[in-house]
Amino acid sequence: MNAEIISIGTDLLLGQVTNTNAPFLARELTSLGIDVSNQTTIGNTSERLIEAVKQAENRSELIIISGGLGPNKEALANYLGLDLILHEETEDKIITYHKNSNFKMPENNQLQALILADSIPLTNDTGLAVGMLLEHNNHTYVLLPGPADELEPTVNNYLKEELVNRLFEKPVLKSRVLNFFGLTEDQIHSRLESALRDKEEINVIVYSKKSQVAIRLTAMSHKEEDAENSLNQVEERIKGEFSEYFFGYEDKDLSDVIKDLLIEKDLMITAAESLTGGAFLSSLTSGLSAGAILEGGLVTYSNEMKNEVLKVTKKTIDSYGVISPECAIEMAEKSRKLFNADIGVGFTGVAGPSSMEGQIPGTVWIGISYQDKKSFAKHYHFGYKRNKNRELTVLNALDLVRRVVLDLPVETPTNYGEDK
Amino acid sequence: MNAEIISIGTDLLLGQVTNTNAPFLARELTSLGIDVSNQTTIGNTSERLIEAVKQAENRSELIIISGGLGPNKEALANYLGLDLILHEETEDKIITYHKNSNFKMPENNQLQALILADSIPLTNDTGLAVGMLLEHNNHTYVLLPGPADELEPTVNNYLKEELVNRLFEKPVLKSRVLNFFGLTEDQIHSRLESALRDKEEINVIVYSKKSQVAIRLTAMSHKEEDAENSLNQVEERIKGEFSEYFFGYEDKDLSDVIKDLLIEKDLMITAAESLTGGAFLSSLTSGLSAGAILEGGLVTYSNEMKNEVLKVTKKTIDSYGVISPECAIEMAEKSRKLFNADIGVGFTGVAGPSSMEGQIPGTVWIGISYQDKKSFAKHYHFGYKRNKNRELTVLNALDLVRRVVLDLPVETPTNYGEDK
Numbered sequence: 107m108n109a110e111i112i113s114i115g116t117d118l119l120l121g122q123v124t125n126t127n128a129p130f131l132a133r134e135l136t137s138l139g140i141d142v143s144n145q146t147t148i149g150n151t152s153e154r155l156i157e158a159v160k161q162a163e164n165r166s167e168l169i170i171i172s173g174g175l176g177p178n179k180e181a182l183a184n185y186l187g188l189d190l191i192l193h194e195e196t197e198d199k200i201i202t203y204h205k206n207s208n209f210k211m212p213e214n215n216q217l218q219a220l221i222l223a224d225s226i227p228l229t230n231d232t233g234l235a236v237g238m239l240l241e242h243n244n245h246t247y248v249l250l251p252g253p254a255d256e257l258e259p260t261v262n263n264y265l266k267e268e269l270v271n272r273l274f275e276k277p278v279l280k281s282r283v284l285n286f287f288g289l290t291e292d293q294i295h296s297r298l299e300s301a302l303r304d305k306e307e308i309n310v311i312v313y314s315k316k317s318q319v320a321i322r323l324t325a326m327s328h329k330e331e332d333a334e335n336s337l338n339q340v341e342e343r344i345k346g347e348f349s350e351y352f353f354g355y356e357d358k359d360l361s362d363v364i365k366d367l368l369i370e371k372d373l374m375i376t377a378a379e380s381l382t383g384g385a386f387l388s389s390l391t392s393g394l395s396a397g398a399i400l401e402g403g404l405v406t407y408s409n410e411m412k413n414e415v416l417k418v419t420k421k422t423i424d425s426y427g428v429i430s431p432e433c434a435i436e437m438a439e440k441s442r443k444l445f446n447a448d449i450g451v452g453f454t455g456v457a458g459p460s461s462m463e464g465q466i467p468g469t470v471w472i473g474i475s476y477q478d479k480k481s482f483a484k485h486y487h488f489g490y491k492r493n494k495n496r497e498l499t500v501l502n503a504l505d506l507v508r509r510v511v512l513d514l515p516v517e518t519p520t521n522y523g524e525d526k
Numbered sequence: 527m528n529a530e531i532i533s534i535g536t537d538l539l540l541g542q543v544t545n546t547n548a549p550f551l552a553r554e555l556t557s558l559g560i561d562v563s564n565q566t567t568i569g570n571t572s573e574r575l576i577e578a579v580k581q582a583e584n585r586s587e588l589i590i591i592s593g594g595l596g597p598n599k600e601a602l603a604n605y606l607g608l609d610l611i612l613h614e615e616t617e618d619k620i621i622t623y624h625k626n627s628n629f630k631m632p633e634n635n636q637l638q639a640l641i642l643a644d645s646i647p648l649t650n651d652t653g654l655a656v657g658m659l660l661e662h663n664n665h666t667y668v669l670l671p672g673p674a675d676e677l678e679p680t681v682n683n684y685l686k687e688e689l690v691n692r693l694f695e696k697p698v699l700k701s702r703v704l705n706f707f708g709l710t711e712d713q714i715h716s717r718l719e720s721a722l723r724d725k726e727e728i729n730v731i732v733y734s735k736k737s738q739v740a741i742r743l744t745a746m747s748h749k750e751e752d753a754e755n756s757l758n759q760v761e762e763r764i765k766g767e768f769s770e771y772f773f774g775y776e777d778k779d780l781s782d783v784i785k786d787l788l789i790e791k792d793l794m795i796t797a798a799e800s801l802t803g804g805a806f807l808s809s810l811t812s813g814l815s816a817g818a819i820l821e822g823g824l825v826t827y828s829n830e831m832k833n834e835v836l837k838v839t840k841k842t843i844d845s846y847g848v849i850s851p852e853c854a855i856e857m858a859e860k861s862r863k864l865f866n867a868d869i870g871v872g873f874t875g876v877a878g879p880s881s882m883e884g885q886i887p888g889t890v891w892i893g894i895s896y897q898d899k900k901s902f903a904k905h906y907h908f909g910y911k912r913n914k915n916r917e918l919t920v921l922n923a924l925d926l927v928r929r930v931v932l933d934l935p936v937e938t939p940t941n942y943g944e945d946k
Contacts, residue, residue, distance in 0.1 A: 118552075119564075121556065123549070125544075133540065147565035161581065384811065388808045391805075392916065393913075401830060402824065402827050445831060
């Protein structure tokens with residue numbers, strides 16, 4: 107089966123916003139075994155939409171349209187000769203929402219609750235505008251909301267099930283995402299083959315996301331059990347190949363996994379950050395339950411504050427410099443004491459663009475103080491790009507925490523994120 | 527003039543890579559006053575390329591194709607009935623490159639040095655495959671290399687000049703971006719008309735980026751001075767209309783502008799963060815020169831740490847609760863003292879998803895302590911989305927700092943970032 111993705115939005119067309127919906131949809135469709143043959147981005151006019159839909163109809167059975175839900179459903183209704191009908195559940199939701207908020211209900215609110223006659227509504231759990239799936243004249247049309255935080259749950263929670271139900275001979279479809287840190291896509295590709303031997307019924311996609319790499323496995327079968335077994339076998343082999351680099355499943359990133367791990371082990375964490383300036387602490391507090399793993403932490407940018415507030419000794423700073431394993435370790439230990447935590451992480455290094463203490467940009471020491479274990483610091487050299495250095499420093503620190511808590515090797519070469 | 531962008535690549539089509547070339551090209555073309563009417567992504571086959579080119583020819587004069595340079599120029603040569611000829615400079619470059627490297631020269635190396643007859647080569651400073659621009663039968667075709675680090679320099683250093691030289695009657699083109707915070711796109715649109723009266727030669731785009739809104743003005747003229755004057759006049763009117771919401775120019779965001787402002791005024795800042803967990807400090811340290819404006823700061827997530835490390839009094843916490851203006855002000859004042867700064871910012875609130883102290887998620891107090899001015903706290907209510915709350919809290923705090931330092935009103939209604 108062929109599919110096309112039509113993205114609507116003047117902001118996309120002008121390049122003001124990068125289109126993340128199209129690659130998301132492409133990955134999801136590919137994982138269902140659907141071939142994506144075309145992606146088009148157009149502005150917000152019904153003429154252009156209908157032109158794009160007509161072209162798509164010549165090539166593909168499944169046509170997915172994201173963004174501009176309101177005008178698009180009207181345009182499509184006209185083009186296909188269908189009525190728009192009221193979807194009462196959505197109308198109720200809109201009325202309830204406006205009752206409970208300070209926002210005045212817009213007069214055209216009913217428009218948001220209209221769907222194409224004969225279509226199946228696709229619930230929008232995180233917004234008001236409802237998506238829909240329509241089968242008409244041998245084509246399947248799908249309309250989705252534009253904001254990614256509405257589109258993605260709609261696809262994951264509702265659209266995929268509808269597609270699987272109606273499009274596949276093998277009705278059971280299972281997929282699983284394995285996430286890795288410290289390996290590149292190429293390193294994974296080159297070693298993946300042996301793990302996949304004899305497992306041709308599994309569809310595999312490798313992709314990178316924010317310096318992390320994911321492998322997505324999809325199995326299709328007649329029986330749930332068979333699909334699950336195939337996935338388990340391949341997962342086992344892949345983990346055998348890449349063992350310690352695997353950190354978690356599905357859409358969890360490294361910081362989510364560390365949070366879960368700390369909660370599970372009942373450990374409190376803190377940090378004293380220099381070059382990362384709060385980014386590590388921020389990554390641990392961005393999700394839920396932050397209070398269960400963190401009471402607080404420090405940003406000590408200047409040498410004075412490392413000494414005055416954090417109490418790193420003048421002797422350490424004078425004898426070894428602040429860009430040193432000794433300073434990183436002392437920052438880890440002192441922050442741990444100050445914030446009464448089980449794990450303290452100390453960050454010191456040169457974010458760039460200038461050198462510091464004779465050390466070139468990208469030089470980083472991460473110190474770890476953990477329970478009654480001997481404290482240590484690990485040396486990294488990233489590249490010359492300041493913000494990339496900060497990002498890689500945060501991720502490598504998270505990975506280091508994971509390795510320490512799980513008693514994995516910490517001397518493994520890490521993702522040095524060269525400037526490409 | 528209309529343009530279309532055709533991106534080639536199976537990885538793009540499958541969603542393994544997010545297409546950043548298309549938005550980059552779209553922004554550059556838009557800034558030249560060229561309308562981008564369509565973006566298409568297709569796989570690496572000459573049939574699909576020619577199909578996409580034919581469709582583009584019906585709509586647009588300028589057709590830009592990125593990726594798959596080798597096969598694409600052959601396909602295009604066949605389709606247009608043109609020869610491929612050797613570009614000697616590129617051939618020399620390829621031979622020299624392989625002489626000086628360990629990579630064996632591939633046998634088909636000459637292919638990389640071929641260009642379409644009558645086309646103008648677009649030098650690739652960072653790679654081997656040469657781009658080209660061809661004018662043929664009222665269309666302009668541009669072929670560009672796929673990797674972003676080759677495409678972007680080719681566009682910036684060579685393509686833009688070619689386009690400006692040959693496509694514009696009015697050869698002088700000036701553009702300017704004005705950035706605003708605290709207004710929505712709709713609010714700007716509805717009041718923009720009066721500012722633009724009698725200025726039809728100015729091209730205006732309004733777009734939002736991360737809860738901030740930008741207006742991009744482009745003037746085209748025969749004389750540099752005239753273009754500059756038109757821009758100045760419109761800027762003056764727009765600023766008259768939106769005065770205090772304007773915060774800066776071009777691609778600077780609110781945190782960049784605050785950093786520049788603090789450096790200019792020689793002011794040091796610090797913060798004690800609760801619900802934002804380090805995100806405010808992180809935003810101020812992500813660019814350059816962070817050491818000039820910040821010695822350090824604190825994350826005090828738990829009530830205990832607010833008291834023990836930051837020294838917010840137990841009396842304040844017990845009498846008013848932590849989600850209170852009193853606590854926000856004391857956090858601002860105490861952090862300022864601890865980190866020896868001119869400005870202290872205190873953050874307290876409910877990020878969500880649960881309520882705290884009977885306050886609903888999205889309730890935020892930001893406290894400001896600034897030099898010898900009376901400290902104050904401002905109350906906000908954002909939405910129910912935890913991470914959106916954190917983002918809006920950080921941005922509103924940055925804006926509050928800007929207003930305080932520039933002596934602007936602080937009681938103006940702010941961008942409450944409704945959950946849409």
